[in-house]
Every structure is written in structure tokens, then in C-alpha cells.
Amino acid sequence: MIYLDHHATTPVDPRVFEAMRPYFTEVFGNASSRTHRAGWQAHDAVEKARKQAAALMGADAREVIFTSGATEANHLAIAGVAAAAPPDRRHVVTLVTEHKSVLAPVARLVESGWQVTELAVPPGGIVEAGAVAAAVGPQTALVTAMLAHNEIGVVQPLAEIVHIAHAHGALVHTDAVQALGKLPVDVHALGVDLASFSAHKLYGPKGVGALFVRRGVEKRVRPVVTGGEQERGLRGGTLNVPGIVGFGAACAVASGEIADEAARLEGLRDRLWAGLRERVGEVSLNGAMAPRLPGNLNVHVAGVEGETLLLGLTEIAVSSGAACLSAEPSHALLALGLPRDAALSSLRFGLGRGTTAEDVDQAVTHVAEVVGHLRAMAPAARASAGVRG
Amino acid sequence: MAYSAAVLDRVRNPQRVGVLPDAPEVGTGEAGSMDAGTFARIQVRVEQGRIVAARFKVFGCSAAIAATGLVAEWLEGASLAEAGLVTPERVVQHLQLPEERVHVAAVAVDAARHAVRDAGEKAGRTS
Numbered sequence: 001m002i003y004l005d006h007h008a009t010t011p012v013d014p015r016v017f018e019a020m021r022p023y024f025t026e027v028f029g030n031a032s033s034r035t036h037r038a039g040w041q042a043h044d045a046v047e048k049a050r051k052q053a054a055a056l057m058g059a060d061a062r063e064v065i066f067t068s069g070a071t072e073a074n075h076l077a078i079a080g081v082a083a084a085a086p087p088d089r090r091h092v093v094t095l096v097t098e099h100k101s102v103l104a105p106v107a108r109l110v111e112s113g114w115q116v117t118e119l120a121v122p123p124g125g126i127v128e129a130g131a132v133a134a135a136v137g138p139q140t141a142l143v144t145a146m147l148a149h150n151e152i153g154v155v156q157p158l159a160e161i162v163h164i165a166h167a168h169g170a171l172v173h174t175d176a177v178q179a180l181g182k183l184p185v186d187v188h189a190l191g192v193d194l195a196s197f198s199a200h201k202l203y204g205p206k207g208v209g210a211l212f213v214r215r216g217v218e219k220r221v222r223p224v225v226t227g228g229e230q231e232r233g234l235r236g237g238t239l240n241v242p243g244i245v246g247f248g249a250a251c252a253v254a255s256g257e258i259a260d261e262a263a264r265l266e267g268l269r270d271r272l273w274a275g276l277r278e279r280v281g282e283v284s285l286n287g288a289m290a291p292r293l294p295g296n297l298n299v300h301v302a303g304v305e306g307e308t309l310l311l312g313l314t315e316i317a318v319s320s321g322a323a324c325l326s327a328e329p330s331h332a333l334l335a336l337g338l339p340r341d342a343a344l345s346s347l348r349f350g351l352g353r354g355t356t357a358e359d360v361d362q363a364v365t366h367v368a369e370v371v372g373h374l375r376a377m378a379p380a381a382r383a384s385a386g387v388r389g
Numbered sequence: 390m391a392y393s394a395a396v397l398d399r400v401r402n403p404q405r406v407g408v409l410p411d412a413p414e415v416g417t418g419e420a421g422s423m424d425a426g427t428f429a430r431i432q433v434r435v436e437q438g439r440i441v442a443a444r445f446k447v448f449g450c451s452a453a454i455a456a457t458g459l460v461a462e463w464l465e466g467a468s469l470a471e472a473g474l475v476t477p478e479r480v481v482q483h484l485q486l487p488e489e490r491v492h493v494a495a496v497a498v499d500a501a502r503h504a505v506r507d508a509g510e511k512a513g514r515t516s
Binding site for chain 1: 392397400401403406419426428429430446447448449450451453454
């Protein structure tokens with residue numbers, strides 16, 4: 001099976017795995033144990049990983065708060081900022097295309113009487129600065145917008161959004177999960193106040209992530225997971241030392257390779273797109289082509305039903321325009337203006353570190369075969385005779 | 390969506406996909422619509438009151454493909470009277486269709502009924 005679903009998750013890089021290995025059975029101390037060497041060694045490993053992660057995201061080490069993943073980081077950012085916001089700020093701005101782990105804590109704020117503006121996006125998927133400016137006001141506590149989209153790969157104009165939000169005294173959070181390790185990310189340059197990251201999207205282990213909290217902003221975030229003083233009081237709980245070590249190592253590995261890898265992936269992605277257009281035909285691109293994550297392609301295939309297409313694509317791992325394996329189309333694709341059945345017959349390809357040109361060519365051949373088989377099954381335009389139901 | 394082996398097999402290895410050339414003994418029936426997401430066309434060739442060949446075309450989910458293929462399979466070799474015994478309930482049961490997909494069985498069976506009726510009417514006109 002050819003794995004082309006790198007936006008869903010990535011395999012742990014062997015170099016990362018090796019870095020993690022000692023921290024299960026050899027260096028196994030609790031990083032919060034202050035009184036013995038086992039704890040100090042674990043603590044040092046965590047702090048090294050913190051520096052590695054901070055370096056890749058353009059932050060200071062003290063601004064990195066480790067969590068159990070990006071979902072938790074999103075909750076800390078959104079619920080945490082809301083809980084600490086002054087009483088005259090009860091408004092949040094977000095985009096309709098955000099990941100559910102952002103939309104869910106935002107929705108919960110509505111239950112406590114907050115106002116929420118969910119901005120629509122044009123078919124290219126990139127929000128218009130004017131729309132953001134019209135939505136943000138003195139009552140806005142937080143604007144949250146994903147840096148690079150997990151389904152269609154497009155990149156939002158975060159620097160402009162920050163400019164607008166800060167002019168009104170609002171904080172800015174970005175779910176930067178898909179961008180880290182694929183695009184250069186510099187949270188200081190972007191000016192964001194909070195940013196969420198996840199290790200398993202960049203060849204690190206699952207179950208660990210981070211929230212970047214800009215220096216000074218920590219006073220404006222109320223912790224969600226309390227009961228321990230870890231992570232500067234922002235996130236209680238014994239640290240996942242091996243996971244954190246893995247996260248740091250994954251960041252270190254990625255940092256050396258971003259530019260070259262981005263160019264390589266773009267080339268492969270363009271090869272895939274050209275191949276699909278030529279050999280499958282009647283395919284269209286969902287979302288703008290640029291700016292876009294280098295390895296991402298999201299396409300609608302005409303004349304086939306999505307679920308059947310997915311079931312038939314046994315030789316490649318891709319995901320569809322449906323939310324998981326439900327029959328529901330992705331809310332993000334619908335927000336781009338795609339009709340429901342088009343969203344369901346869309347395929348998301350995520351190329352990655354291990355993807356080769358051969359993989360791409362084989363994938364194209366396979367998709368062409370399956371699509372051909374399904375299109376041949378479909379009725380052509382109205383039969384010349386017969387009784388219609 | 391958890392599909393039975395009966396469904397998956399008919400999607401991966403469909404039998405009787407195709408068309409029958411227009412002829413007095415060939416009846417054609419359709420049901421559903423592309424907009425609705427399920428569209429089935431079934432054709433039957435009838436000789437001396439028996440369906441000697443059945444072919445189908447379908448657009449839709451895996452359940453729709455399997456249902457239409459199953460109906461075509463049941464029609465082939467059946468007498469016109471036996472063809473009437475094909476019901477959506479039987480299709481659902483045989484394929485163990487999940488709740489969300491049972492409606493496609495009705496589309497497949499409708500297409501079959503129209504095809505059989507069309508064949509009967511054409512036979513009536515030529516006799």
C-alpha cells in the first residue's frame with residue numbers, strides 16, 4: 001500500500017525513534033522529580049526538546065508549553081483565553097473552515113453567552129482581510145485562524161490578521177499543526193500570540209504537541225488542566241518525556257530539510273496533479289493552488305461516487321472529502337462552495353518524506369483504473385427507449 | 390460504513406454490468422436520479438416469458454452498486470412471474486445493508502420492475 005495521507009498522520013522517523021528509545025526503560029524519571037538524578041535527566045531531556053521545538057517555530061523556549069497534542073493546545077488557547085478575558089470582551093472571530101478541535105471549544109463559548117463570528121471564505125479558501133477587519137472590534141477577545149489548512153492545504157494571511165486584531169486589542173491564535181516542518185514557521189515574525197502544534201504531523205509520535213504562548217500573554221490564559229505546576233502553571237500533569245523527546249527530535253530533523261523537502265514535494269505534487277488530469281480526466285482542484293502546502297492535493301473526481309471510489313482504492317491510502325468514514329461531507333469543502341456530492345467524491349492526497357516519483361505514478365495508474373471501472377458502470381445520458389421511474 | 394462481504398464483492402467484482410442492444414424483446418427500466426446520488430438502469434431480454442439476460446448500469450454508493458447487481462443476478466433466468474418476487478426487503482436482507490443505505494434497494498427494484506414492464510408492453514405490442 002502506498003501511503004499518501006500524510007496530513008492525517010506520518011510515520012515516526014527512525015532518527016526520532018532512536019532518540020526516544022532510552023526514555024522508556026533507561027532514563028525513565030519524572031521530569032518534575034527535583035530530588036534525584038533520574039528526575040534531573042528527564043528534566044534536561046525535556047528542556048532540550050523544548051529548545052528544539054522552539055527553534056523550529058521561531059519561539060523562545062520558555063514560550064513553548066507541551067500538551068497531549070494539538071486538540072488540547074487548541075482548547076487551552078480558546079477556553080483559556082476566554083476564561084481570562086475581561087468582562088467587556090465576549091466575542092471570538094474564527095473561520096468556517098477551521099478544524100473541529102477549534103470549532104468545538106468556540107461553540108462551547110456560545111453556551112456561556114459569548115458571541116462568535118464564523119467568517120465565510122471564498123472558493124479559493126483564503127479569507128479576505130476586509131472580512132476580518134469588519135468582524136473584529138473592541139469587544140473581541142480572540143481571533144483564531146488556521147495557518148495551513150489540513151484538507152485543502154491553503155495558507156491564511158496570518159500577519160494581516162494579527163495586524164487587524166492587535167489594533168483592537170484582541171489576541172490571535174493559530175492552529176499551525178499542518179504548517180510546522182513543511183513551511184517555514186516563525187511565530188514571532190507572524191506576531192501571533194498563541195499557536196498550536198502536533199508532533200505526529202512531522203514524523204514524531206502521536207499524543208504530544210505544544211501551545212506557543214507569547215511572552216506576556218501567559219497572564220491572559222487560564223489553564224485548563226490544573227492540579228500540577230508543570231509547564232509554568234499552564235498545563236498540569238506529568239510530562240510525556242519520551243513523547244516530548246520525540247517531538248523535539250522531529251523538529252530538529254525537519255529544520256535541516258524544510259526548503260529542499262518543500263521543493264521536492266511540490267514537484268511530486270505537480271506530477272500527481274498532471275498525471276490525474278491526463279489519465280483520469282474530469283478532475284478539478286479544490287482550493288487555490290497557491291499559497292498551499294507543498295505536498296497537498298485535494299481533487300474532485302467527476303462521475304464517481306466518493307465512498308465507492310475510496311473503497312476501490314485499495315492500493316493507496318488517501319482520505320476523502322467526507323469527515324472520517326461518515327457519510328457527511330467535510331464542512332470545510334462545503335464552506336468552499338462545493339456541492340455535497342462533489343465534496344463526497346473528493347480525494348485528499350498528502351505526500352510526504354517517504355513518497356517517491358514511482359509512488360506517484362503508481363497511484364495515478366491505480367486511481368485511473370478504479371475511476372475507469374466505476375465510470376464504465378455508470379449510465380450514460382438517458383437511454384433511447386424504456387420506462388422511467 | 391461497514392459493508393458486508395456480499396456488498397464488497399459485488400463492488401469489486403461486478404457481474405452483468407453492461408447494455409443490451411435495443412430490440413423488441415429487450416425491456417429497459419430506470420429509477421432514481423444523478424442529483425439524488427443513486428441512479429440505476431436495468432435491461433432484460435425476455436424470450437418465451439423468461440428473462441434470458443439482464444444487464445445493469447448504476448451510479449451511486451457501494452450499496453447501490455451491490456443492490457443493482459444483485460437484482461440483475463436474480464432476474465437472469467427468472468420467469469416474468471418470478472421476477473415479481475424480487476423485493477427491496479429481500480435485497481436488504483441478502484446484502485445486510487446498513488440502515489442508512491436501505492433506500493438504494495428500492496431504487497434497484499424499481500428499475501427492475503420498470504424494465505420487466507417495458508418488456509411486457511413491447512411483447513404485447515408485437516403479439
